Amino acid sequence: MNDQREFWNERFGREGYFYGTTPNRYLASHIDALPPHQTVLFLGEGEGRNAVYALERGHTVTALDAAEIGLAKTAMLAQSKGLELSLIHTDLEFWNPTQHYDAIMCSFLHLIEPLRSEVFAKSLAHLNTGGVFVGEFFSIHQLPKNTGGPKDLDLLYTADQLSSILAVLPCEILELCEIETQLHEGTGHNGEASVVRLKVQKR
Numbered sequence: 001m002n003d004q005r006e007f008w009n010e011r012f013g014r015e016g017y018f019y020g021t022t023p024n025r026y027l028a029s030h031i032d033a034l035p036p037h038q039t040v041l042f043l044g045e046g047e048g049r050n051a052v053y054a055l056e057r058g059h060t061v062t063a064l065d066a067a068e069i070g071l072a073k074t075a076m077l078a079q080s081k082g083l084e085l086s087l088i089h090t091d092l093e094f095w096n097p098t099q100h101y102d103a104i105m106c107s108f109l110h111l112i113e114p115l116r117s118e119v120f121a122k123s124l125a126h127l128n129t130g131g132v133f134v135g136e137f138f139s140i141h142q143l144p145k146n147t148g149g150p151k152d153l154d155l156l157y158t159a160d161q162l163s164s165i166l167a168v169l170p171c172e173i174l175e176l177c178e179i180e181t182q183l184h185e186g187t188g189h190n191g192e193a194s195v196v197r198l199k200v201q202k203r
């Protein structure tokens with residue numbers, strides 16, 4: 001836990017917003033498609049760009065992260081727009097969800113196994129029936145690129161591996177693809193990137 005927390009607190013302790021304040025494009029398109037007044041949880045939300053976008057659209061939003069400096073900046077960004085959200089400060093290893101959500105989303109949440117599978121299982125268990133899980137992750141093809149993302153293969157994703165994790169969970173896969181895209185997100189992600197995009201619906 002402390003490794004992730006310290007690493008991201010150091011990064012988020014710098015001036016500005018490392019990934020900017022504009023939401024990730026893939027998540028934003030799915031936030032735009034949500035019905036009104038949904039309960040939405042963002043996992044590994046960092047400095048809050050996606051969470052605040054969802055708040056501005058009238059949803060009830062919770063942001064979870066291991067890095068408290070990221071969460072403090074999330075709250076500040078919301079406050080600057082006269083909005084409030086709930087915060088959960090925990091490492092996902094110790095995440096103990098106490099409610100169900102209409103949607104759970106994450107961008108660039110890079111977890112090693114078995115935590116990755118556990119977080120998908122817990123997320124599906126805490127989605128309302130018909131609710132959606134949406135995520136964008138760097139794929140293994142991002143490894144040689146210098147446009148962002150972890151430099152450890154075990155933290156990167158493939159569509160096949162996600163498909164195996166999801167096969168045993170109560171969900172229908174609505175979208176699962178590996179694509180090349182352009183990311184321009186603050187100073188953290190810039191240029192051509194290889195990503196896996198996922199949208200599933202709870203059965």
Ligand SMILES: C[S@@+](CC[C@H](N)C(=O)[O-])C[C@H]1O[C@@H](n2cnc3c(N)ncnc32)[C@H](O)[C@@H]1O
Pocket residue numbers: 004005008019024043044045046047048049064065066067070090091092093106107108109110111
């Ligand atoms: C690459 S950053 C992405 C931040 C944000 N989702 C965004 O796209 O702007 C990864 C985030 O996941 C969080 N994170 C990584 N591992 C975590 C864990 N095990 N538990 C909770 N948060 C974690 C980090 O603290 C960091 O905020």
